[in-house]
Amino acid sequence: MAVSPPSVPSAPVRSARHGAFHPLTVAAVDRLTDDSVALTLRVPEELRAEYRHAPGQHLTLRRKAPGSTGTRRTYSICSPAPAPDGPGPELLRVGVRLVEGGEFSTFAHKEIAAGDVLDVMVPAGRFVLEPSAAPAGGHYTAIVGGSGITPVLSIVASLLAARPDARFCLVRSDRTAASTMFLEEVADLKNRWPDRFQLVTVLSREEQEAGLPSGRLDEERLTELLPALLPVSRVTGWFLCGPYGLVQGAQRALGALGVSRTRVHEEIFHVEDAAPRVPAAAPAGAASRRVTARLDGRSGTWPVRDGESLLDAVLRSRADAPYACKGGVCGTCRAFLVTGEVRMDRNFALESEETEAGFVLACQSHAVTEDVEIDFDR
Known part of the structure; x- marks a missing residue:
């Protein structure tokens, strides 16, 4: 995936010390x-x-x-x-x-x-729903698997407490009841807001006494299930979180149901079936490459070694550069591409609107042009 900077920056400046x-x-x-x-x-x-x-x-x-x-x-x-x-x-x-x-x-x-x-x-991430930004009467839905419940638990509790006119449907998939995280916390949300919080639980390896039959929440099943649960076309926003396979299957199901991509937000926790990274190697005889990076108001320029990511090049001199997984999943190393061209090996954190606006994952980005400039502060 080759990425070049847009002609006009379109993202707001982020607060300083975001990686502290x-x-x-x-x-x-x-x-x-x-x-x-x-x-x-x-x-x-x-x-x-x-x-x-x-x-x-x-x-x-x-x-x-x-x-x-x-x-x-x-x-x-x-x-x-x-x-x-x-x-x-x-x-x-x-x-x-x-x-x-x-x-x-x-x-x-x-x-x-x-x-x-x-x-x-300090906190980071863009898989968010700000209650103050939710429209009146907003109706939201999350499809989560396993530990994907974790950020959605905060989203549901914050939204329903702050916005009495909001509604939320949670479709969660777990292996068994015993492996279900935050079981009591989700039950408490249901008891607190029975008219505004809809809960649908699917177990992949265990039959329930009541509710849906066991089995995986794949694309085919979600395409049939979602219209039976709620008015798909009137859902304000969709939040998909969990393993790569579940998120991708849910995304395809929503696409088949006519849901606009702009209403879908994703966060992937596991990427077991993704292709492994292949480091980019500079062509024989190519000029040495350099990266200029701005971080917390200070800029520097450093050489980029053959096959090295921009993040690793910056880290040799700036140990405070933000990162976590180095696998293209968490998005902590997100930076704005100011000048130059890079190639990203993989991207499971940035949405298409972000890459089109000029953002890249520094841990996955390799310099294509001789000089590249990125800005972690945007």
Whole structure:
């Protein structure tokens, strides 16, 4: 995917220090299922303004290890967002599902305890729904799988509390009832707003006593199911979150049902079936490449090694450059392409409107032209 900058920048400038880490104390560790926990983090009063978040945003947690830059992982905030005119949050809660071989998720499940201190990046992410921006009588729907419930939990709770005229339908898929994260929290939302919150649960490996038959929520099933559940054409916005296969299947189903792409928002948590990255190599005899990057108001220019991503080139001199997964999924390293041309290996974080506006993922971008300039501050 080759990307060139547009003639006119069209994105607002982001706040400074968007990639900053601060030490936060773990207030509680709650086991949700056999393979998932919720971490509650306490935010000191002097940092609460920096940790204000929109419903659906995420935090990057960093585990420092001797002799390394540490392990980073991104986890969505499940707690409701603070009111726009109120103070920042005193507590932040994230959900962590155990991933086989996952260094940080194993650490979270086996070692993290109340009282521990973690390095936590300030909130980021664009998979959001601001209640203040929702139109009167807005009707929203989310299709989630597994841990994809985490950001949507914050979105639903924040929206329904702030907008008495809003409605929300949640279609969630899990393997079994025992593996379902935030079961009690979602039930509480249903009890609190029975007339405005519709809940549909599908289990892929277990039959339910009542409700839908078991099975995967694939494209064919969603194409049949959604029109039976709600007026598809009148849904204000769709939020898809979870594994790559579920999100892509839901996107195709909505397309088949005539839903405009502009009303669909996605966040992918796992990309098991994506093609592996193939590093871009400079042609033989090509001139050396350089990247100029602006970050927190300061700019610098550095050489880009053969096959190296723009992010890695910047990190050699600016260790504070924002990133988390380095896999093209979380979007933490999003930057605006000011000049030059780059090739992105893969992109599971930016929507088409963002790439058309000139944004790229620095972790996946390789310089095509001799000079490239990116701006992390936009």
